Amino acid sequence: MGNLLCLEQVDQSTVAIKETFGKFDDVLEPGCHCVPWIFGSRLVGHLTLRVQQLDVKFETKTKDNVFVNVVASVQYHALSDKASDAYYKLSNTKAQIQAYVFDVIRASVPKLNLDDTFEQKNDIAKAVEEELEKAMSAYGFEIVQTLIVDIEPDERVKKAMNEINAAARLRMAATEKAEAEKILQIK
Structure with missing residues (x-):
């Protein structure tokens, strides 16, 4: 019935992306909105603003040739003022974040011995967070926190x-x- 009356509801902690005749038109905040489909307007998607967590697990080698499984946890969320960038610029946010985490950790862990890797896991997490923040801010995402949860030889x-x-x-x-x-x- 809402579609018949051109009314659309956007839930709390989300924004909706509105297009008119296939072109980006507006970002709709939570609430009730008039989206006149008879004039070519439609909602093409919703974007959550909640903090999401991505756990990345992979294997890498230390300086003393020990293979370790590293588990990194990245907490991130989309920015409401850059919602169009977050929706249109990336097709797979999780894969992009995962690639940056792989890149930074595979560049830093091989420089450290196994014992140093355990001692400097906060420094590694900070390096990952800084790199992700630089990269993902261009796509409309903010990195809340990055943790190295586990290092297991x-x-x-x-x-x-x-x-x-x-x-x-x-x-x-x-x-x-x-x-x-x-x-x-x-x-």
């Missing part, structure tokens, strides 16, 4: 690292025990 590498730590602790325990026995003999 291969299971065999984790097992080897645990064995190295266990051996070092056993060596320290043996040294302490020998010191204690030495003190007992002296006394």
Whole structure:
């Protein structure tokens, strides 16, 4: 019935893109709007303004030749004042963001050793966020936050690292025990 009366409803936290005879005309804010289809006007799509999250998981290699699985989480949203750019300039926003995340992390992680990668994950996340902010602002999106959620080396590498730590602790325990026995003999 709304279509018959030329009335369209735009829900909260979204905007609608209106075209007239196939050409962009206006961005409609939430509420009720008159879209006279008999004069060539129509809504071609809706764009959410809510914060969305994209989790990107991929494998890369560190400087010390250890392959790690990195999980990055990007939170972003479309800007209402640039809604036409967000709707028309990108056909696949998630793929674009994913490509930038891949690019930045694959450029920064191979420069770091495995231990440094864990220590500098906030720096890596900041580099990703800065690069994404520069790139995605041209398309009408704002990057809210970028997090490196997980850095996970291969299971065999984790097992080897645990064995190295266990051996070092056993060596320290043996040294302490020998010191204690030495003190007992002296006394």
